[in-house]
Amino acid sequence: MNITLVQNSPKLKKMSYEKLKEELAKIEGDLVIFPELSLNGYLLKDAVFEDAYSLVEIEKLATLSMGRDLVFGCVLREEHKIFNVAIYCSNSKIVHIHKKSVLPNYGLFQEARFFFEGDELKSFRINNTEILMVICEEMFSSKILDKISSIKPELLIVLANSPARGFEDNKLLIESQWNSLLSASAILSGAYVAFVNRVGFEDGLGFWGGSRFVSPKGEVIKRAKLFEKEHLRMDLDRKLSQTQKYLLRIK
DSSP: OEEEEEEOOOOSSOOOHHHHHHHHTTOOOSEEEOOTTTTTOSOOGGGTTTTOBOHHHHHHHHGGGTTSEEEEEEEEEETTEEEEEEEEEETTEEEEEEEOOOOOOSTTOOHHHHOOOOOOOOOEEETTEEEEEEEGGGGGOHHHHHHHHHHOOSEEEEEEOOBOOOEETTEEHHHHHHHHHHHHHHHHHTOEEEEEEOEEEETTEEEEBOOEEEOTTSOEEEEOOBSSOEEEEEEOOHHHHHHHHHHTTOO
């Protein structure tokens, strides 16, 4: 499986079917993964209800997955409830919807004010590969990390909108924190980790990018540049994931 991480700068506007189709025409890969809220932008605030997608609209977007799989983040409306979701599409259909369950509500984050919490974390199987998706702040939850290590997927997909903060000694503290979490999750679960973070600015917030692939051994295989748009590609070697699970005596 050839995977492409799309480290882009989403607009603070609901993306149309035509615009997403145009974006995908520029990207190669068997599986294309966009960041958290890639179809809406992050700081929607009170526009979140108006700019949310209905399930019918998502089903139309899913038709763009014919010939290759597609993962994107967006705002989903279900009756009166609004969720921050990651959606996996394949063969023109929605395969799985993950609703973010850990909503940051401190400092510059106000997600709990606008979104409802998801209530489950489940893996799914596609093309004989077990996949698990999580969204940004969930990776900072010990309960979620424990669940990842117990589910033990072959591929962990992490969608993020992580702002840059913690500049010190020519390095970014938030990147170091993320790398520790991603590496630990890979080692404990025996999974490949595909982490995709956005870049660009919104209302004074700057997003650092640094999307990366982490091997089941916890090593960064490939990393995108900081603060720049980039398409990062990698071939998934499933044998390495299976070997790591054997070494960990994972059943």
